[in-house]
Amino acid sequence: MGETTVGQWFGPLVRWALVTRESVDDVAGSVVTLLTDFGLSDTFVGQMKGEMLSRTPGLTLVDLTHQVPPQSILIGALHLRAAWSAFPPGTVHLVVVDPGVGSDRRAIALSWQGHYFVGPDNGVLDGALDGAEPDDVIEIDPRQLHAERISRTFHGRDLFAPAAAELAGGRSLSDLGSVVDPRSLVRVDVPRAFRDGDTVHGTILIIDHYGNGITNIAAHLLEGAVARGIEVQCGEFRCSGLAASYAAAESDEALALISSMDTLELAVRDGAAATRYDLQTGAEVTVQFS
Amino acid sequence: MGETTVGQWFGPLVRWALVTRESVDDVAGSVVTLLTDFGLSDTFVGQMKGEMLSRTPGLTLVDLTHQVPPQSILIGALHLRAAWSAFPPGTVHLVVVDPGVGSDRRAIALSWQGHYFVGPDNGVLDGALDGAEPDDVIEIDPRQLHAERISRTFHGRDLFAPAAAELAGGRSLSDLGSVVDPRSLVRVDVPRAFRDGDTVHGTILIIDHYGNGITNIAAHLLEGAVARGIEVQCGEFRCSGLAASYAAAESDEALALISSMDTLELAVRDGAAATRYDLQTGAEVTVQFS
Amino acid sequence: MGETTVGQWFGPLVRWALVTRESVDDVAGSVVTLLTDFGLSDTFVGQMKGEMLSRTPGLTLVDLTHQVPPQSILIGALHLRAAWSAFPPGTVHLVVVDPGVGSDRRAIALSWQGHYFVGPDNGVLDGALDGAEPDDVIEIDPRQLHAERISRTFHGRDLFAPAAAELAGGRSLSDLGSVVDPRSLVRVDVPRAFRDGDTVHGTILIIDHYGNGITNIAAHLLEGAVARGIEVQCGEFRCSGLAASYAAAESDEALALISSMDTLELAVRDGAAATRYDLQTGAEVTVQFS
The missing domain is CATH 2.40.30.90 (Bacterial fluorinating enzyme like)
Known part of the structure; x- marks a missing residue:
């Protein structure tokens, strides 16, 4: 059997395996959790999942809860605190409790203890940080997401879900926006005993x-x-x-x-x-x- | 190294890879969305998912909402309209708001803009079409699904979920039933402004x-x-x-x-x-x- | 082309394929269903899913319902009865309706008609058995799970979810604890017509x-x-x-x-x-x- 013959079979097999894996299998096992105040009676959560699967096929999507009382940043932060560490390193936690959507509050993504967190900079992500400084923080740049449209009322679908999907698909934090000083993050005020x-x-x-x-x-x-x-x-x-x-x-x-x-x-x-x-x-x- | 030796290793590897892929990986990334009025307090939705995973392992299943008011075709259609296009081409949208289950209303599946839609022919799928003519429509033939049983009250599990799973698994629309004239579809009457x-x-x-x-x-x-x-x-x-x-x-x-x-x-x-x-x-x- | 050269490419390819598959693809298609009285307003269900995905990446997780009335073993059993057989053989059904959590009620896992069932020994799993003797039953041994912590109030996350994930990942029933006499199982009293x-x-x-x-x-x-x-x-x-x-x-x-x-x-x-x-x-x- 000559080299050519082996190459005829071997090369395509490797490429076929690699290409197929790149399109789906590379992210098989990548987990994105969702935590919102969207409720379950509309399709808001479904739309976010659709946007993510359109960008990064094969994701594992897990609901934490969508029953955060509307606009309650504190309750959202507490639910995040309770749940995030149960997930494997590399998990992306998408948290959208966002009363300031459409205002100039920042849209951020950060890494902390091997996990990623994506959401508005209003304190809700502090549920995971609990006052600590994250490893890296960026302000999401919509241009880096090549989003077709960004509505003024639903950044969960148009900004945060795309950013989460890109991170879960392997893009780096620094590729999605500009660095933010961790000390400038908005914190949540959890009553202390x-x-x-x-x-x-x-x-x-x-x-x-x-x-x-x-x-x-x-x-x-x-x-x-x-x-x-x-x-x-x-x-x-x-x-x-x-x-x-x-x-x-x-x-x-x-x-x-x-x-x-x-x-x-x-x-x-x-x-x-x-x-x-x-x-x-x-x-x-x-x-x-x- | 002789051809035989290579073949001993190479053939089985390829077959192993192909067989494994066929059973699960070929559909990895295939998405089926679910939109119903079933609520979440029973296991109706879970049963549909079980039927689909029994037919097509590895599917990605996404809930749009199951809180459509009971039997409200209009609200079901509106939720479908809001959500379907967020998903990637090839997605199968399974929509079961079906007050006429067990009557002679048709069970249909159709393709439109690269997506598939499966549900009763009562107007609920028109939420996606919005009056347009779909590319292809068939009336689902239960015999093509080799379903073990078809109850008179739960076509979501016994007819629509199997059809959706077959489509997501790669079977063609025309393989699941006979062609229907798109002009004969029941439409939904959405009030116009x-x-x-x-x-x-x-x-x-x-x-x-x-x-x-x-x-x-x-x-x-x-x-x-x-x-x-x-x-x-x-x-x-x-x-x-x-x-x-x-x-x-x-x-x-x-x-x-x-x-x-x-x-x-x-x-x-x-x-x-x-x-x-x-x-x-x-x-x-x-x-x-x- | 010499044997060495082939080996240089062939060996790593096989290892790469095998290792990747072992970590994710071997369980791709493995299904775990969840049936609880946890509701959806907290992150209890999400935490269980996180624990499972941490142990066995790539699992397909399906909710049956989480709206069982708090502590209602009978309703939990009835929902299990309605839904389990819709799933493919090999599915693990995780059922947590557990008023006796923290008491000396046994934590069990059993096999029956090619499916696995994991939950407290309080009758809720009898919804699937309907009085029959399962093929094998074990009492879950926490030491076999290498769990970091086992709370007194949330065995769903700390004991049952890990056991379910291990089973779905391929560990054998007998590897997770000691054999239990099927005749000693607690049964549920479903009124008979x-x-x-x-x-x-x-x-x-x-x-x-x-x-x-x-x-x-x-x-x-x-x-x-x-x-x-x-x-x-x-x-x-x-x-x-x-x-x-x-x-x-x-x-x-x-x-x-x-x-x-x-x-x-x-x-x-x-x-x-x-x-x-x-x-x-x-x-x-x-x-x-x-």
Whole structure:
């Protein structure tokens, strides 16, 4: 068998494999998550996905949630904080809670701990950074995206989704716009819990789907709680001790435990604490050590 | 190295690569969108996806929305109109808003501008066509799908999803049924806006997730609005001028602007116009030029 | 062309192809379905997907529903029963309706008719088994998952999703934990319909998105209904005969027909029977043969 013959078969095979891979397989496994306040009753989310798949076929698209209360940057940031690190390095997180769309707020993309984040510069991406300085930040330049149209009301589809798709497809951050000073980023103001002697003061950040009140009181602020005993209060909600799990309480009983976000959670076994005790986002929570 | 030796390795490699590709990779990147009135509280959508992945592994499945009001062909058509063109050519759009399931309404599939559309012949697919004649239309022949069962209540799973999966997997339209005269298609009656002298008369088509009223008044009917000034009215909703973006209004202020669908949109900055002014689908909207 | 030269090209090509495939393509087409009571307003579902994609890139993830009423094992089981068999063999069904999370209820994975099922041992997986003995069952051993952390409140993310991803990625059931006696599985108590002379007694199991009442009366219990005629009653809901499809009734008319799950369904043409007649899950249904 001569070299020519091998080349006749071998070259095309390699090229065929490479070309096919370039078009789809190179990005197979590339993940883009979506987090918005768009809801699910319109096709806004679908349109963003269409734009991304048009640019970068083969992407894996994962919804975080689209039920952020309209224009609530804080809730968007908190959901991002809860979820981003569950994804593999290289994931692009597309976050669109954007009350300032069409204004001069910046459209940014940044890298942080091996992940990418794309969204408006209004603090919502700070949910992932939590005050830290990202590795790199750019302001997205629409010209680098060769977008056909950019509406004044839907940058999610026309600007952010294209940028996310380009990043997921392998384009570099620096290729999509000009460098931004990380210190100039808008930050989100998440209420902080603190300990004052034998009392920890905190706040309910989110009421979850089950009606649990997820607070900002980190587990480390409650060190010694099991041994010493604590009293937890939030309005009419009161309970004693830190439960190991929901199953540690009787049915219908109020309990406090460490949530899946590693913060204090107010719950009712087999019930909805928020409904029972009228818990609200922003309500004050106190933990009194015995 | 002899030919035999090369063949021993080379042949199997090529076959292995080809076979694997045929089973999954050939359709990697093939997109099917889903648009229904099935809601998300049952597994109807999941069952359709299961049927499709059983026929064509590796498909990329994208939800447009499943919150079309039950049996509302018009709203289904409008959502399809808003979203289909964001997807890459070759995409199959599976649309199931099907009050006539089990009757003699036809089950059709058609091609149009490089996309495929599958659904009942009740006008819902006309959302994409907007009155135009598609390139090709067939009536789906269940025998061509080799479906095991076809229920009388769930053609989405038993007929439309299989047809969509076959198209996405590479089967031709003509292979799935018999040709239909495009002029025989059922059309949807979308209210049309019109200009009468200095007044444009239109209608609210959709209330979106934010409570914005999306009208049928296309941007081109409003040419000169910025220069001349306009008064927009819909019941108690009134505002002056055409805003460039939400950010152009004060918080809580009523405004009118061009939506992401390139039509007039009635909004309240940081609020829900539909709730504030009791906007309803079908309500009359007038735009008066100064 | 010498052997060495061929080897220089051939070996790396094969390795490149194999390595790339192992990392992503080997599981391309592997499907994991998700069925939970997590709702969509938090990122719980997204976090589970992130954990799975971190372990097994390239998975196809399909939501069945996340709107199971909180902690309702029965409804979860019924949704699983309706949907699992639409998926291809090899699919992993991840089911998390888990009121006992953090207690000593077992975390299990099992194989049945070529599919895998992962979830708590509380009866929810019995929706697929319907009382049958699965082929193999194991109790998931967290050490086999090398999980970094296992919270007390979110085994969906920390235990079940990792196990599902490992199975979908090719690990064997026996590799993930120790064998469990199938006869020790917790079962779900689905009310059974029965025929007593000329009367069939049943129950409404689910109210679907359209407000149809889906009963537990299997089609075979209604043999002869069309020929002999039947009267169907459930509280104020009454109708005569078994309709072939919704389209067989007048608009607004009550009708009974065979659902897509092959059981009796109570409906109102173009309306919501549950609202009209106050149908509830658990309500008694009688079918009287003429």
